Amino acid sequence: MASLETHELLIDVPGRAAGRCLDLQMKPGERWGVLGPNGAGKTTLLHTLAGLRPARAGEVWLDQRALARWRRRELARWLGVVFQEHHDDFPATVMETAMIGRHPYLSPWQRESGEDLAIAREALRRFDLDHLASRLVSTLSGGERQRVSLATVLTQAPRWWLVDEPTNHLDLHHQVAIMSLLEEQASAGCGVVMCLHDLNLAARWCSHLLLLYPDGEACWGPVEEMLELTALERLYDQPLTRVEVEGAPVFVPRR
Numbered sequence: 168m169a170s171l172e173t174h175e176l177l178i179d180v181p182g183r184a185a186g187r188c189l190d191l192q193m194k195p196g197e198r199w200g201v202l203g204p205n206g207a208g209k210t211t212l213l214h215t216l217a218g219l220r221p222a223r224a225g226e227v228w229l230d231q232r233a234l235a236r237w238r239r240r241e242l243a244r245w246l247g248v249v250f251q252e253h254h255d256d257f258p259a260t261v262m263e264t265a266m267i268g269r270h271p272y273l274s275p276w277q278r279e280s281g282e283d284l285a286i287a288r289e290a291l292r293r294f295d296l297d298h299l300a301s302r303l304v305s306t307l308s309g310g311e312r313q314r315v316s317l318a319t320v321l322t323q324a325p326r327w328w329l330v331d332e333p334t335n336h337l338d339l340h341h342q343v344a345i346m347s348l349l350e351e352q353a354s355a356g357c358g359v360v361m362c363l364h365d366l367n368l369a370a371r372w373c374s375h376l377l378l379l380y381p382d383g384e385a386c387w388g389p390v391e392e393m394l395e396l397t398a399l400e401r402l403y404d405q406p407l408t409r410v411e412v413e414g415a416p417v418f419v420p421r422r
């Protein structure tokens with residue numbers, strides 16, 4: 168059971184006095200959405216889950232082993248992270264960037280094989296990036312760069328996807344494409360944790376939700392239990408209207 172768990176985890180949000188300890192049990196096949204207003208700690212949590220940032224207290228466990236006991240290289244095969252910000256200072260093409268996803272599988276001096284290349288090509292095709300394979304990433308639009316980041320993680324083929332705002336910069340077609348891909352990954356036995364700002368994408372595509380409040384409070388559970396109007400209004404400090412569309416809840420901010 169390659170589950171991702173947090174044991175009495177307190178994320179380290181600078182300046183925050185306290186918060187609720189998180190005891191999450193996230194299982195392969197599940198799609199967790201992390202919701203909360205700006206500054207609530209969504210990215211901090213994601214980075215803590217990835218072992219990129221120390222917790223204030225508690226531990227993250229992956230596959231029944233504390234993250235601290237994993238070797239970095241081994242972890243790189245298990246956890247794929249899509250960051251919110253793209254740092255493309257290094258002049259690399261789209262294909263070269265996607266191929267970074269194969270590095271955890273290669274020894275230091277080993278060159279990528281034809282199979283590695285085929286995996287990267289397929290990931291680029293999946294994100295409509297094949298025609299941009301030889302372009303420098305620095306010349307791409309925001310949405311194209313986001314798709315390169317996602318394609319790089321698809322090339323990496325991790326067991327867990329940790330994605331900070333997957334639909335950032337994406338047009339509607341590509342928003343649905345990435346959410347479908349994450350659903351597909353979960354159906355194939357991967358786990359997904361994604362920070363989202365769009366309540367309606369969360370309602371439609373997530374199996375579980377974690378609500379993070381700015382004061383450090385938190386609650387979590389299956390999506391149908393978490394989409395409670397007053398809890399969401401308190402979360403965003405924003406009156407909302409709930410309607411049903413095609414049997415699914417849709418939340419609209421009230422003016």
Ligand SMILES: Nc1ncnc2c1ncn2[C@@H]1O[C@H](COP(=O)(O)OP(=O)(O)OP(=O)(O)O)[C@@H](O)[C@H]1O
Pocket residue numbers: 180181203204205206207208209210211212
């Ligand atoms: N290195 C840092 N130094 C000081 N404060 C920080 C640092 N990193 C994060 N913070 C603060 O911690 C809080 C949580 O940040 P985080 O990025 O996790 O929020 P978020 O919920 O992802 O927000 P958003 O929705 O805006 O992306 C914010 O108030 C942020 O300013």
